[in-house]
Amino acid sequence: MTETPTPTPPATHHPYGTPATPHVTVRGEAHLEVDPEIAHITITLTARSADRRTTLDDLTHRNTTTLDLIKSYGDTIERLETGTLTINPQLTRHGRAERIRAYHGHIQLTATINDFTTLGEIVTRLADHDLTRIDGPWWTLRPTSPHHAAARRQAVREALQRAREYAEALDTRLGALLELSDTGTHHTPLARTAYTESLPYAAAAGGTEPTDPAPINLEPVRQTIDAQVEASFTLIPPTLG
Template sequence: MTDTPYVAVRGEATVDADPELARLSATVTVRAGEREAALRTLTARVADVRAALDERAAAIERRDDGALQVYPELTGDNQRVAAYVASLGVTVTVTDFAALGELLAALGGLDHVSVAGPWWELRPQSPAGSAARRAAVDDAVGRAREYAAAVGAALDRLVAISDPGTSGGYGGGGGARMAYAAAESTVLDLTPVPQSVTAAVELRFTLTPPTAFPGADRAAGHQPG
């Protein structure tokens, strides 16, 4: 046990920021009596999706194709194949939010295409993360000073800092989720949803000798709850 009193605290902060990215998914699903026919139809419909995305390439940062799926759909008694199902999805990352509504409507108007999104996100290195971490440090320092003052001490030196992590706003969450089956002429008006980023930090300070409670000279290692 050390003879130097210390205080260990946890600080937290939440920062709201406008999203920087919007993700959406478009999935093509077709059924046919023969496997080859299902694949042919799927190929044609996927080409339609890619053409729609190519026309709006300036608004798109990234396109990621999912895994191709082809499987038999059985009858109720599982004795024979009723049809073959083929599907392929693509995930699209959009940076031009002004074009997002028109893109969703265009994709939703294509045959055999289901569309979901947008999911609003921040970039992994968004300034909002740094702002939340700085605010968490400020919160922790303020808590430590309050604890120190309560026992007639002051903060002396910062001896440890740890980062439990930052959460929220980064990929796959925090936004609206909708599904569309719109006519191509329809333009959707979508308002970006602010993203919340929460950060936490744990700090440990040594203290000057406490004076505000009996036995202050024996306060070695005291850690407020």
């Protein structure tokens, strides 16, 4: 009869190390400041009239004009989305009853722009439209930005450097990597908000058409990326004494 060999028991894991295999656990951190890659603006279009159909027609016209203007900038517009559309009656009390005094309409659009010179031009041209509100810009990075990976690599390098410094302080060196934990990469957009609302303009003297306003100069806000890791290494047992 052939005897079944007795399996070798697995090695006991000592999470805190032993005198024969001491461990060192360190944290690595990275803090980067980088230029933003994109900017978001929100455009709110408004129409108001005592007649519901007139309100809707005016809102539709402003929406079409705004979309055509933004789309004319081509690839500098990464995303253009329509949010909410509302038509609300404004009620007023007349005697004991309420009646509709006017209709208010709103459409909200969101645009993502990757050219900041173009951004200033778009903002001023939109703000020159009647009953158009601009909120933003909000500066940020793309989710796939290489800056996120750069911060993580820097955090790992710092953790390794710290571990080596501890090993050198003990007059020994690192053995093997036991564990590397990503404790988080955080992007903090230091966004500031600008706001402008256009008002109806009067025609220039002599009946000439008004020209486009000069583009506003918008200074991008730098973005902060923080990354943290924890790493555990074995040490060559040092000689203490």
